[in-house]
Amino acid sequence: MASDEEGWPHFKQLKGLPTMDLIEQEGFLKDHILLYFDNNSF
Numbered sequence: 001m002a003s004d005e006e007g008w009p010h011f012k013q014l015k016g017l018p019t020m021d022l023i024e025q026e027g028f029l030k031d032h033i034l035l036y037f038d039n040n041s042f
Contacts, residue, residue: 002010020028 004010
């Protein structure tokens with residue numbers, strides 16, 4: 001992982017993002033936020 005001059009991390013994109021409309025993006029984010037909290041005991 002590389003860092004910039006202020007120490008912020010920079011990541012390399014390994015694969016392209018899927019094309020989603022606004023409603024699909026909203027559902028994707030909601031699902032993955034809930035999954036994150038489930039996996040991290042919140």
